[in-house]
Structure formats: C-alpha cells, structure tokens
Amino acid sequence: MKERWVGPSLSRILVLCGLLLSGTVQAQNYAPTASADLTLSARGNPRLVFDPSGTRLAASLTKTEDKGRVVFLNVPDLSEIRVVKTDTEPYALAFSPQGDYFGLSLARPTEKDDLRFVVLSTKGTEWSALYAERGLQSEVASLEFDPVGDLLYVGGADPNEIYRFVVGTWQRERIPSLEGLESPCRCVDLSPNGRFGAIGASNARVLVWPMDDSGKGSLLGSQQFKGSVEAVAFSPDSRFLAAGDSEGVVMVFYATPDGLWAWKSVFNLPDGGVRGLAVLNDSSLVTLSSEGRVSRWNPDSTGQPLESFDVGPGNALALAVDPTGRYMAVGGEKILLYPIVSSAPPPVTEMPAAPWTIVGSGSVDLGTQAPAVPSVKAATSEGVAQPPAPPPTSEDHGNLLLWVAPSASSADGQDWIQVWAGGMDEGRYSPLQLVLPYESLSAAVLRSNFGNLNKVLTPKDFSVMYAAGVLGATKEGGEASIAYGPKGEEVPLGEWIKAVETSNAIAPTLWFLDLRVGPNMKDDTALSILSGINEQLTKVEGKYKRTAMGVGLLVLSREGAYPELVGNLPDALSGKGDENGDGTLFDRELILYLADRCRTALRVTPLGDAKNAVPVLPPFRLGGN
Incomplete structure (x- = not known):
C-alpha cells in the first residue's frame, strides 16, 4: 500500500504531486489537522504513541504543579479523553497489541522511591494498576510489548538492566542474547513478525538480537554512527530496520536470508540530529530532526528527501505514526497531528477495538492506586505466590x-x-x-x-x-x-x-x-x-x-x-x-x-x-x- 503526504487543500495536493517528479518538495506551509498545547516530557522513548487502532494518541507530559501526566487524546481532533496522573514525570509509554494493557515508566523522584514503571489495565471505564516494578536500580528509558502481547521489554539506563517481563505473572527474565551490552539503552523496537529486537545505545551502536534466544546479538553501525542512537524502527513487513543518531546519521539495514542484517543505505540529515523516525507501509522513511524538520526519504536514493516541512525546534522531541498509516504526530512544546493519505481506499468505517469503545472520562492517580508489587527476586526469596496467568487473549480467539x-x-x-x-x-x-x-x-x-x-x-x-x-x-x-x-x-x-x-x-x-x-x-x-x-x-x-x-x-x-x-x-x-x-x-x-x-x-x-x-x-x- 503506497502512501503520500497530503496538503491542506486540493491545489496544494496538485502542486506536491507535480514537484515530486522533479526533486525535493519543500512543504513549508504543510498544515496540521489538529494541535494541542501540551508539552512533552524531556525523556523516554517513545513518549508519544498511538494505540493499536490508531484512534487514540497517548502523550507523556512534563511535570507541572508537583504532578506528572499522561494524556490520552482522541484522533483526529486531539480532544482530551483521559488523564493518568503520576507523582513524578512520566517517561516511556507502550500499548499492548490488543490495547488492553498500557505501560509507562517514571522518573525517580527521591532516593527512597524506587518505582520504575507501572502497567495499567485499560479494560472498561475504570482503569486499574496491574503491576508496579520497584526492583530496578536505574530509570527505564524505553518500553515495548512484543507483537503477541505476552512479553513486555524494558530498556534500563543501566546496560545490565534490560529485561523482559512475562505479562500476567510479571516474572522478570534476562535476555541471553544481550549479555555483554556495555552501554545504556536509549530506545527499543521489536519486529512485527516477532523474530528480532533492536536496541539503540548511547555508545553509537545498534544491537539486533533474535527474540527466540537462538543466538547472540549483533552490533550494527559501529563505523558509521557518531553519536547516541536515539531512534530505531522496523518496517511494517519486518524486512528493514532504520536507526538514527544524535549527530544526524541515519542507517537502513535489511534482513538477509541467513538471518543476519546488512546495511542498505547511510546518509546524514542536513539539519541536526535524529529525534525520531518511522518506516511507512510503502517502505519510505520519515525522520524528525532536532531542528524541527520532518522529511520523507526513499531508502534506495537518499541524496535528498522526497519532501519535507518544518515544525520548529521546539516541537522536535518525538515522532509517531499510527499503526493504520493514516496519521503522523510530532511533539515538543505542543502536539501536532498530520494526515498521511494512502492511495488505497480506507475501510468504509474504521472503529476502535473493544477496549476503546467504552473508554470514559476521568483520571487514574497512580500515587494511590499503583500496588507495591515486589520484584520477582524478592517474591521468590520470601515465598510470595505469583498471580495467576492471564486468560487467553484475542490473539487466540477471534478478530x-x-x-x-x-x-x-x-x-x-x-x-x-x-x-x-x-x-x-x-x-x-x-x-x-x-x-x-x-x-x-x-x-x-x-x-x-x-x-x-x-x-x-x-x-x-x-x-x-x-x-x-x-x-x-x-x-x-x-x-x-x-x-x-x-x-x-x-x-x-x-x-x-x-x-x-x-x-x-x-x-x-x-x-x-x-x-x-x-x-x-x-x-x-x-x-x-x-x-x-x-x-x-x-x-x-x-x-x-x-x-x-x-x-x-x-x-x-x-x-x-x-x-x-x-x-x-x-x-x-x-x-x-x-x-x-x-x-x-x-x-x-x-x-x-x-x-x-x-x-x-x-x-x-x-x-x-x-x-x-x-x-x-x-x-x-x-x-x-
């Protein structure tokens, strides 16, 4: 399914289509469909994320008035439909594939408070906290559920604290393929086919590992990257992996038949470091630079972008593309939503999945509702019974x-x-x-x-x-x-x-x-x-x-x-x-x-x-x- 940007008017669309044939399109007046005056958190990857249906956008906001907030916005008007309040600034966010779980990591407010991340159940109108992790020593930089929803991957700022948690029992497991990682995690992404995971590290490296633990991880880009790798993203078909660093170096890798990864292209952004990137359904690459330039690239011909527009340095903290390929969001001092129009006709009516059709208004204050669940190590040594496994998910029954x-x-x-x-x-x-x-x-x-x-x-x-x-x-x-x-x-x-x-x-x-x-x-x-x-x-x-x-x-x-x-x-x-x-x-x-x-x-x-x-x-x- 091929995708293209669409401008604010029919005449604008015609101009863009004509210019695409001759070179880069400077879409400087590209208008968002909606905006929200909400300031994103300073850390966390991702701190801006769509739910699986593409009808809700979650954003991690900077702390104000002694409270942090995660807001859930309706797409496409960005109206606020729910708020999760925290005692400290929230960082990374993650939805499970079915949208029934939501994870968020938190800044460390004091030396005595060791709460690292919380998982919420989003079923029904009254959300509840299912698990609170207090056993990690470092802050959690990135969260990501696996494509089935059975595991939650947690990337800690300490390279020795990158784990996967079994959803339901919340048992913490080390990842054998990542043994020996020497640098803090900056970002994590998992391939949609469930075969590979990728970590962007602060030592200018990308590490790719087999999620079935069948082999060791592979370091990529050791000669090309110059700064901390701030974003990694697999393509929707799992064939490609893109990564970008703080110095503006972007690399695209492809999977070889023997299960290895080779680099396909490498190029530099002309305007600052990489703050976000995503691979669209047509395999084109979208980047967000630290100077606030959003660009779309052909990975096979990276001399100049296919088209680009400016959102300003103040709105260049995060980029997200919804799973259905209809919208793109960028954020910083405010959140901006832009349309991506596919050449294929969309379904006549696209309705959100069941957990979202019954979401009501209201807030969940994690300061009072998050249970103090002991870490797996503590639970084992003290003989605390683990909670039962969750019932079968919608992966097993019906879609x-x-x-x-x-x-x-x-x-x-x-x-x-x-x-x-x-x-x-x-x-x-x-x-x-x-x-x-x-x-x-x-x-x-x-x-x-x-x-x-x-x-x-x-x-x-x-x-x-x-x-x-x-x-x-x-x-x-x-x-x-x-x-x-x-x-x-x-x-x-x-x-x-x-x-x-x-x-x-x-x-x-x-x-x-x-x-x-x-x-x-x-x-x-x-x-x-x-x-x-x-x-x-x-x-x-x-x-x-x-x-x-x-x-x-x-x-x-x-x-x-x-x-x-x-x-x-x-x-x-x-x-x-x-x-x-x-x-x-x-x-x-x-x-x-x-x-x-x-x-x-x-x-x-x-x-x-x-x-x-x-x-x-x-x-x-x-x-x-």
Whole structure:
C-alpha cells in the first residue's frame, strides 16, 4: 500500500504531486489537522504513541504543579479523553497489541522511591494498576510489548538492566542474547513478525538480537554512527530496520536470508540530529530532526528527501505514526497531528477495538492506586505466590466482525458490535470490525470488503458475519440477488456465498443473512425465491449439506429480523444459548437459540451442522439446564 503526504487543500495536493517528479518538495506551509498545547516530557522513548487502532494518541507530559501526566487524546481532533496522573514525570509509554494493557515508566523522584514503571489495565471505564516494578536500580528509558502481547521489554539506563517481563505473572527474565551490552539503552523496537529486537545505545551502536534466544546479538553501525542512537524502527513487513543518531546519521539495514542484517543505505540529515523516525507501509522513511524538520526519504536514493516541512525546534522531541498509516504526530512544546493519505481506499468505517469503545472520562492517580508489587527476586526469596496467568487473549480467539447495516435507522452497529466484544473472551475480544453503515452501502463497497477477508483472517480467528438486504427477483440462470443500501444496488447472492466460504475456509464462521421482502413483492413470491436461495446455500455439486458455509441463519421477514436478533444476543452469549448445559456454547446452539426468537419472520432456516465452540471465556454453566 503506497502512501503520500497530503496538503491542506486540493491545489496544494496538485502542486506536491507535480514537484515530486522533479526533486525535493519543500512543504513549508504543510498544515496540521489538529494541535494541542501540551508539552512533552524531556525523556523516554517513545513518549508519544498511538494505540493499536490508531484512534487514540497517548502523550507523556512534563511535570507541572508537583504532578506528572499522561494524556490520552482522541484522533483526529486531539480532544482530551483521559488523564493518568503520576507523582513524578512520566517517561516511556507502550500499548499492548490488543490495547488492553498500557505501560509507562517514571522518573525517580527521591532516593527512597524506587518505582520504575507501572502497567495499567485499560479494560472498561475504570482503569486499574496491574503491576508496579520497584526492583530496578536505574530509570527505564524505553518500553515495548512484543507483537503477541505476552512479553513486555524494558530498556534500563543501566546496560545490565534490560529485561523482559512475562505479562500476567510479571516474572522478570534476562535476555541471553544481550549479555555483554556495555552501554545504556536509549530506545527499543521489536519486529512485527516477532523474530528480532533492536536496541539503540548511547555508545553509537545498534544491537539486533533474535527474540527466540537462538543466538547472540549483533552490533550494527559501529563505523558509521557518531553519536547516541536515539531512534530505531522496523518496517511494517519486518524486512528493514532504520536507526538514527544524535549527530544526524541515519542507517537502513535489511534482513538477509541467513538471518543476519546488512546495511542498505547511510546518509546524514542536513539539519541536526535524529529525534525520531518511522518506516511507512510503502517502505519510505520519515525522520524528525532536532531542528524541527520532518522529511520523507526513499531508502534506495537518499541524496535528498522526497519532501519535507518544518515544525520548529521546539516541537522536535518525538515522532509517531499510527499503526493504520493514516496519521503522523510530532511533539515538543505542543502536539501536532498530520494526515498521511494512502492511495488505497480506507475501510468504509474504521472503529476502535473493544477496549476503546467504552473508554470514559476521568483520571487514574497512580500515587494511590499503583500496588507495591515486589520484584520477582524478592517474591521468590520470601515465598510470595505469583498471580495467576492471564486468560487467553484475542490473539487466540477471534478478530473479525463484519456488519452490514440493515437500515438507515440502525446507526453504526454498536448494539451488535459491543454485545460480541463484551460477551466474548471476558471483554478482551478485540475484533477487527468491518462496519458498513447504510448510507455508504453500494455494490462496490461490499465487493471491496468481501474481497479483503482472506487478507485479515487467520486460522486462530473466529469470524461473525451479519448482512441485511432486500430480496430481489430471480435473475436469468435462477440466481437470486440482494439489494443493499439507500440506492438499492443489487449484488448476486453468489457473492455473499463466496465471502462466507472464503471466511470459513480460514476460520470457524458464524453468519446471518437477514432478508426483507421487496416493496413490490408478494409474500408467496418471496417465499418461493427463498426456497431457491436455501437450495443454493446448501447444494454442492448435486449433494447437500454445504459444510463450506459454516453455520448460519437465513431469515426472511417484512421489516427485518435485526431487532429480534440483537435483542436476544446478550442472553445467548451469556449462557442461555447453551442448550445442553455442558458449559460450552457451540455455533449451532447459538443459531438455534436465536432462530427460535425470530417470531415475526415469515421463515427462519438454520443452516450448517458444524460444531465450533464460540469463544466465550471462562466456560459458563447453567444450574437449571
């Protein structure tokens, strides 16, 4: 997916596109979409970070009035939605991959106070402190969760205090590949594929190590870097690693087939040292200099930047790019948000993951809420029991909810989405939500989203697909069609079938096809067409029971069955759908429970005989069943 900067107006965009062909674009009037008068902390990497959905921006702020603050800002307007208060200045920040944990490191206020970092649970509206580390001797310069969310990597200012902590038990582990590191850590990044980690050190070195502990770390850039390495960043595809130092030297490395790293390019920023860098989805590199110049580079041709603009030295402390590639933030004396526009169309509606849709206002004062959890060493010697391991995460259970709006009055599908997100996996179910609102529905939108299913699903997932439409007349060849959206654009039924089959071939799939009788169609005509649809859904090469379709519910009604489906869904997921009372809710049980409650429908047909467990955790039991 290629990306480019976009200016504040259409004429500006045209000028930029024209100049890109001839050389560097000096976008000196490049305007932010939003700004916030908030001053970042003096230390910590990163001190400005987006949440996994790209809809929230966390910032570590300088201490004022005897309190430090971490603020959470809404994207894209940068309105303040939550504050975490600390007794000292906060430094590094990190979100877990699912957004359900948030870590922050802290300055040391006094010799007696040895609090180093805190991990918060962000589930629900009332956040809570899960763990407070007090066993380290040095301040924590950098924090980073691994791509799965099982480990938290902690880079201490003391080279002997670079650890990984097991999420849940918070057991502290040394990293064998980093033995012998001689210089304090300045920054840490982990490759998205989970294979490598990288540390930027104050002795002008980058150390890359295998995260599976299969070998020793490798020092990179020993001849090229001149100052402290202030930023490291892997590319989204994990093929490249970029690093920059305080003297303005930037290096880009690539992974070789034998698991080593070789340098691809090296160049100097023309205006100060490196304060931040990031690799975009198109493999271009963005840098922030200490003089306040933001530039985008082609790593294969670094003679001059592709384009650049100034934010000023006062706003040159940190740079962050959101994981979806839509926005870039820079910060210093204030926080500025800039758009990055992709040439590929974005999803029709991008909604934040479940933990963020229920975030409310309010503050968490860590001075009173952070528990004094002993270090692992102290806990072991004193015989203190370790807390239990966390429940399975959304990496293990589900990541797709597809919702096609039934009508203009159905809003944004939050009633459907939140029931699933809250009822499954103890609220940790953090699905990718493909939500298609009614006013945006068209044949092109549906085909685009259906065509992307094989790009977002994995075998570990659980897929739930809901679509509503108006039943159309049978076309030549006997295939029915479904009309979607305000314009009633018709799409052949076969395209819905193909989408469900694609989903079910990758992961267990539960589907709902909620059809309404057309305005000029008689009930008996609609029922006759529905019989043909039922045959098309179940017939495979002359045989019946289309197992490739997973388990689903075909409903025909005059007004739509959505109110009955969504109204009974909470009870179904909370345990009432467990027909045999064995403590496990299977897809077929859930469908039958909801089918019995679609009482205004002309016809309700459960289809499919698979037996996949719906990931509701922990297993429930109904005493009366």
